[in-house]
Amino acid sequence: MPAVDALVCFALYAANRTTTQAYRVLLDPFGLTYPQYIALVTLWADGEQTVKSLGEALQLDSGTLSPMLSRMEAAGYVTRTRSTDDERVVGIALTERGTALREELAHVPRCIAAGAGFTDAEAARDLIDALHRLTDAMKSLRDHPDTVLDAVGAPRPRA
Template sequence: MTTLPDRPDAELLRLDQQICFSLNAASRAFGGVYRVLLKDLGLTYPQYLVMLVLWEQGELPVKRIGEHLRLDSGTLSPLLKRLEAAGLVRRERSPEDERSVTVSLTEDGAALRERAGQVPRRLLTATGLPVDDLAELRALLDRVTVALDAAVPDLTEG
C-alpha cells in the first residue's frame, strides 16, 4: 500500500519533488552519452534499441518489435526504413498477411553486434554506479512501469 506524503500540496508541486522530472533528466543524460557511444556505429538511440531486439530475438514482425520497445508502428516505420537504407535490416511483407511486415537482420546488421558490444560497458562506466545499484534501479523502474500501466485504467475512470 502506498502512503501519500503528509506535506502541503504547494510543497509537492515543487519541481525538485517530481520523480517524473528526475526520470526525464536522467533519460536526457543517458541520451547524451548514447549519442557519443553510438556515433561510430551510425545508429541513433531508438535505432540501437531496434537492433538490440533483433540481435536478441531474431526475425520479428514490426508489431512484436513495437511491443518489446513500447513503440507504435507509426514511430517504428521511419526507424526501420532508415535501418534498411543503411543496409542493416530487411523488411518483407508476410505472404500470409499483407498487413504484416517482418524485419530481419542483414549480414551487416548481424555483424554490427560485435562492434556494439562495448556500448553497455562504456555506458555502465559512465554512470559511476556499481552494477548492483544499477540492477536495483532497473528493477525499481520496472516495478514503477508495471504499477503506472495498471493505474491508467483506474485514472481514466475517475
Template sequence: MPVTDEMVCFSLYAATRATTQAYRTLLEPWGLTYPQYLVLITLWVEGEQTVGTLGDHLQLDSGTLSPLLRRMEQSGLVRRERRPGDERVVTVTLGDRGRELRSELAHIPARIAAGTGLPDQQAAGALIDTLHRLTETMHAAAQPPVPADNRTPSERH
C-alpha cells in the same frame, strides 16, 4: 534548491536525457540513433521479430517504428518482409550491415554500465526492477478512470 529537484518525474526525465545523450555520443561514429540501436540489440539477441512484437518490446507505436525501420532498411541495417500467407504481418531481420555492427558495438553496454555509477550488477538489477514497476504503475495511472456504472460519458447521455 529548485522545486524540480524534489520531483520524481523530473529526476526520471533528467536521467533519461543524460542517458540518451551518452548513447548519442557513443553511437554517433556509426550514424546510429538510440532507437535504431535498440532495434539492433533486440534482433541480435532475440532474432527475427514482427513489426508488432518489436513495437511492443520497444514501446514504440507504428507511426514511430515504421519510418525508423524504413530508414534502417535503406541503410542495410535490417530487412523487412511480408509474411507469406499473411501479407498483413511484416517480419524484421538483420541486414548485412546490422550483422556486421554487432561486434563493432559490443563495447557500448559496458561503457553505459560504467557511466551509471552503479556499484555492481545486483544494484543495476534492483534499479531495473524498480523502473519496470514504476513503468507498469504509471501506464495504469494514465488510463482513464472507469465510471462507477461502467458507461462512458457519451453512453450516459
C-alpha cells in the same frame, strides 16, 4: 535548489534525457539513434520477428517505427519482408551488416554502466527492477486513474 529538483517526475525526466544524450555520444559515430540501437539489441537477442512484435517490445507506434526501420533498411542493417500468407504482416530480420554491428557496439552497455557508476551487475539489476516496478505502477495509474484519485482523496473537476 529549484523546486523541480524535488519532483520525482523531473528527476526521471532529467535522468532519461541525460542518458539518451550519453547514448547519442556513443552511437553517433556509427550513424545510429538510440531507438535504432534498441531495435538492434532486440533483434540480436530475440531474432527475426514481425514489425508489430518489435513495436510492442520497444513500445513504439507504427508511425515512429516504420520510418525508423526504413532508414535502417536503407543503411543495410535490416530487411523487411511481407508475409506471403498475410501481406499486412511484415517480418524484420538482421542483415549480415546488422549482425556484425553487435560486436562493434559491444562497448556501449559497458560504457553506460561505467558512466552510471555501476560497480557490478547486481546494482544495474536493482535499478532495472525498480524502474520496471515504476513503469508498471504508472501504467496502472494511466489506465485506472480513478482508483488512484480515490485512494489519495484528490478533488475532481466540477462539471
